[in-house]
Amino acid sequence: MRPRGERRPPWLLVVPGAIGALFLALPLAGLLSAAPWGHLGELLARPASLAALRLSLVTATAATAFSFVVGVPLAWLLARAPFRGRGLVRALVTLPLVLPPVVGGVALLLAFGRRGLVGQYLFEWTGLSLPFTTAGVIVAETFVAMPFLVVTVEGALRSMDRRLEDAAATLGASRLLVLRRVTLPAIAPSLVAGAVLTWARALGEFGATITFAGNFPGRTQTMPLAVYVALETDLDGAIALSLVLLVVSVTVLVLLRDRWLGGGATA
C-alpha cells in the first residue's frame, strides 16, 4: 500500500527502469534455471573442478595478502605524505581499475616476462620466471585487484578524524605507533571492505591471468578460466563453477551491504 499523498512515479521512468532491472536479472535467472541442481556436488567434486577451486582460493588470498602488505603503506603515503608527483602516482594506482585486463596481462609480460624489462634480470640472477606459473597468477591478480584496496583505504584515511592522530602524537606516539594503534583501528572497517573487494576481484580475474600466466590445469587454471574452457565441452561443469563464483559475489555483497546499500536496516 502506498502511503496517502505519495504520488505514483511517471510511466516514462517506470518502464525503462523496469527494463533495466530485468536486463540485469534475467541472465542470473538463466544461470539458476539451467543449473544441474541434482548432481551439483558431484560436478564440483571432480578433480579438475577441485583443482581450479583450490588454486583460485590460494592465489586470490595470496594476492590479497600481498596487496595488503604493499597497498596499505601506499595508501598511507598518498593520503598523508605530500610528495612531488603524488597526483601522478594516484593516477597510476587507479589505472588498472579501468584498463582492460588483457592489456594488463600484456604489460605484465613485457615487464616480468623472461625477456621483460625486469624479468630478464630476475631470470638471469635467480633463474626465476614468473609467466605461466602459479606465482604469475598471483602477480596478475594483484595487478588488477590491488587498486581496490588502495583506493578504499586512501579514502578512509582522508575522511577519518585526523585530530585523533594529533592527540596520539601529543601523547608520545611515534608516527608508526600512531598508525598501528590509532589510524589502522580507526579505519578497520575500510581495511576489511578493501580486502574483501580485492579478494573478490582477484577471484574473478580472467584477462590478465590468461595472458600472463596461461591456462594450465592445476597450475594456472583458476576458476574463471576453468569455466571458460568447460563451456565448450562440459556445460554442466561450467555452470556449477559459475554458481560458486555467484555465491561468492552475493556473499561479498551481503558483507558490504552497509557500505553500498546505505544501511541494510532501512533498505
Place this chain on the structure above:
Amino acid sequence: MSGLSAHVVAERGGFRLDVGVEAAPGQVLGILGPNGAGKSTLLRVLSGLTPLSGGRLELDGRVLDDPTADVFVPPERRPVGVVFQDYLLFPHLSVLENVAFSPRARGVPKQEARRRAAEWLDRLGVADLAGRRPTALSGGQAQRVALARALAGEPGVVLLDEPLAALDAGTRLAVRTDLRRHLVGFGGPALLVTHDPLEALVLADHLLVLDGGRAVQRGTPAEIARRPATEYVARLVGLNLYRGTARDGAITVDGGGLLHAADVHTSGPVFVALRPAAVALHASRPEGSPRNVWEGRVTGLELFGDRVRVQVAGAPPVLADVTPGAVAELGLAADHPVWVSAKASELEVYPAS
C-alpha cells in the same frame, strides 16, 4: 629557568601569530580571545603539531623549537600534555587503555602503564569507568578521562583547549571547580584556552587576551574584567567600553561624546569602562548632581536576569541595566528618545597603551 617561556611566531595561510607567552610552574594561564585570534594556532605550536616560523620555545630550560638554531622537537618527544576541545578519546580503546596510552607510547611496560592509568583514574575520581568505551561516557566523565590521559604522560606543561565547551551548563559548574583543583595540583604550568570569561575568572591566575594574532592585554582576571582593553573582553564581562582622549578631567570619546570622571590624573589616550547597572535612564533631562548627561534613542531591549538591558544609540552609545518597572514607567520602546545619566565616580578611567 623553569616553566614555559616562548616567543611564538607562526604563519598559516595569511594569518600571522606573534605573541610572547610566559607561564611559571603552578600557574594557570588563561588565553582569552575571539574566534580567529590565534588561540588554536598557539596550542598547536606549543604542542609541536605546527612548527614555529620564528621566535623560540623553551620549557624548563630546554629548547623545543627554534627555527634560527634549527631545533625542532616533534610532538611525540615533547613533555606537553594536551586536553583537546572534544577530548578526542580513542573510540576503539577502553578508558583504561586510553589513559595508559601515553605511558605505553613512552616505553613503560604494559602492566605498569595500566597500573599508572588506574592510579590517574582514581585520582580524578573516575576509577569505576576504567572498563568503559569512550562512547559510553557522559561529557563530564569524558573531560575527566581526557585530563587523566594528558596527565598520565607526566608532562611538564599541560594545554587545555576550551575544556568545558562541550559540557552542558549543569555539568560545567561541577567540572570547573574540580578542574581548578587538579590544575593547581598538577604543579607545572597550565595553559587554558577559553572564550568564557567566567571560566577564565575561576580557573586562571593570569590572563592573556589575544586578538588578530597579537597580545592585546595581560593581567590578572580581576584586573582585566575591571579594566578591559578590548571591545571583545568588555562585551564578555558586560561593560560599556570607550576609547578616548583625556584632558583636564574630561574625556573626549573617539566616536563622539564628552564624559566626566572623578579623579582623572592621566591625559592622552584612555579607556573608560562603565557598568550598565550604573547607568540611569530618564524620560526628560534629569535635574541635579550627575555630571554625565546626554540624550539618546532606544535601539534594543533584552531581558537579562531580573533586569532589562537597554541599548541606547547616542554620543556615546551605551548599554543600561534597568528594572522592568522602569521600562514600563518610562514607556521604553525601540526608537523611543531617552535621557542617559551616569555619575562621574562610576567611570573607570585608565590609560590605553
